[in-house]
Amino acid sequence: MNDPAPTSRSAFSALIFLFVGRRPLRTLIRILLLIAIGVPLFKFALIPVVVSGDSMMPTYQDGQFGFANGLIYRFRDPLPGDIVVIEMAGRQTMYLKRILAGPGDRVFFQDGTLMVNDQPVMEPYVIMSNRWRTTEETLGPTEFFVAGDNRAMPEEWHIMGVVDRAYIAGRVLF
Amino acid sequence: MSGKHVGVILLVIAVVGGFWYMRHDRDARQIWRQFDALVEAAEKEPGDSQVALVRKSRTVQSSFTSNAVIRLSPIFIPEIERRELAALVFYFHGYIDSVRIQVSDRRLTIADDRQSADMRFTARGRLERAGRREINTHAFRMEWVKHEGDWLIDRVEVHQSIRPPGRSPE
Numbered sequence: 514m515n516d517p518a519p520t521s522r523s524a525f526s527a528l529i530f531l532f533v534g535r536r537p538l539r540t541l542i543r544i545l546l547l548i549a550i551g552v553p554l555f556k557f558a559l560i561p562v563v564v565s566g567d568s569m570m571p572t573y574q575d576g577q578f579g580f581a582n583g584l585i586y587r588f589r590d591p592l593p594g595d596i597v598v599i600e601m602a603g604r605q606t607m608y609l610k611r612i613l614a615g616p617g618d619r620v621f622f623q624d625g626t627l628m629v630n631d632q633p634v635m636e637p638y639v640i641m642s643n644r645w646r647t648t649e650e651t652l653g654p655t656e657f658f659v660a661g662d663n664r665a666m667p668e669e670w671h672i673m674g675v676v677d678r679a680y681i682a683g684r685v686l687f
Numbered sequence: 688m689s690g691k692h693v694g695v696i697l698l699v700i701a702v703v704g705g706f707w708y709m710r711h712d713r714d715a716r717q718i719w720r721q722f723d724a725l726v727e728a729a730e731k732e733p734g735d736s737q738v739a740l741v742r743k744s745r746t747v748q749s750s751f752t753s754n755a756v757i758r759l760s761p762i763f764i765p766e767i768e769r770r771e772l773a774a775l776v777f778y779f780h781g782y783i784d785s786v787r788i789q790v791s792d793r794r795l796t797i798a799d800d801r802q803s804a805d806m807r808f809t810a811r812g813r814l815e816r817a818g819r820r821e822i823n824t825h826a827f828r829m830e831w832v833k834h835e836g837d838w839l840i841d842r843v844e845v846h847q848s849i850r851p852p853g854r855s856p857e
Contacts (some may be wrong), residue, residue: 515746524801536692537692537695537696538692538695541695541696541699565811565820565822565824584756587708599848599849600807600822600848601792601846601848602791602792602793602794602807602808602809602826602827602846603791603792603794604792604822605791605792605808605809606809606811608848608849609807610849622855623853641738643762645853646854646855647854647855648852648853648854648855650852658852659831660847668854669810669848669854672849672851673849673851673852674849674850674851674852675849675850675852676848677848680848686811
């Protein structure tokens with residue numbers, strides 16, 4: 514009769530070898546090093562983004578994957594046209610919006626046309642537009658006006674408006 | 688594997704375990720347990736019986752203090768009183784076919800006196816009604832207070848990082 518124990522033992526040893534390697538301490542150091550590099554990299558520098566919803570269509574589709582640069586706004590101010598991720602309660606779930614106007618600007622929608630400082634703004638990324646009408650907002654020194662690219666949505670269904678710079682987590686790379 | 692290596696691994700496990708335990712003390716564990724029960728009670732499965740829905744609506748209501756401030760605007764009505772809560776949850780569950788809630792970015796800060804706590808989180812609700820699917824995502828701020836040994840919600844409101852503009856009349 515065969516004794517199953519040696520087989521089990523060798524399978525266990527193979528599993529240990531697979532995960533721990535020949536030098537466990539070195540493996541442990543490698544894992545810790547990987548965590549030490551990976552966690553800050555993907556938490557602060559390259560924020561993974563999965564698009565949910567259609568408020569940024571046609572620029573971004575539901576389910577699309579990309580990365581946001583979480584460090585860029587430490588070196589420069591956000592600019593109109595930038596597509597940014599905006600924190601809600603944290604960085605796991607965020608808004609994806611386009612900056613339409615910056616500090617000091619007066620901004621509103623008039624029959625679907627974006628007006629910044631009383632001048633109509635051309636928005637080539639907008640394919641279809643509903644007749645959005647909003648009241649004028651004068652942006653404070655740290656405030657930005659954001660909206661999605663999908664203007665075919667009724668305005669009451671679309672999350673847009675004024676956001677403080679502190680909530681802007683990064684700029685979408687692709 | 689030598690004894691030295693085993694010792695190093697055990698030390699790492701002990702340090703990580705210690706940190707985890709410090710971050711999840713008894714009060715925090717109690718709050719998170721109640722919060723998870725609240726989320727589960729707010730959800731609805733298609734097969735939930737009327738009895739189950741009544742129990743869920745009562746669970747939601749009993750999670751709040753008698754003077755709780757409940758501001759879920761812009762999702763719902765501006766301010767809800769605790770006594771209305773069970774009926775509202777029961778009505779909401781009857782109106783929809785199902786709702787699944789996914790919570791992310793949850794963060795809890797317990798005050799030094801251990802009598803109150805501040806919670807932030809983002810909730811993503813996936814609703815189904817008459818074959819139509821809708822997803823709503825909102826960030827919330829929740830204040831908990833310790834009342835006779837139990838943690839209860841004293842205030843909950845939607846936190847909007849994007850302030851919507853006013854609507855211009857036609």
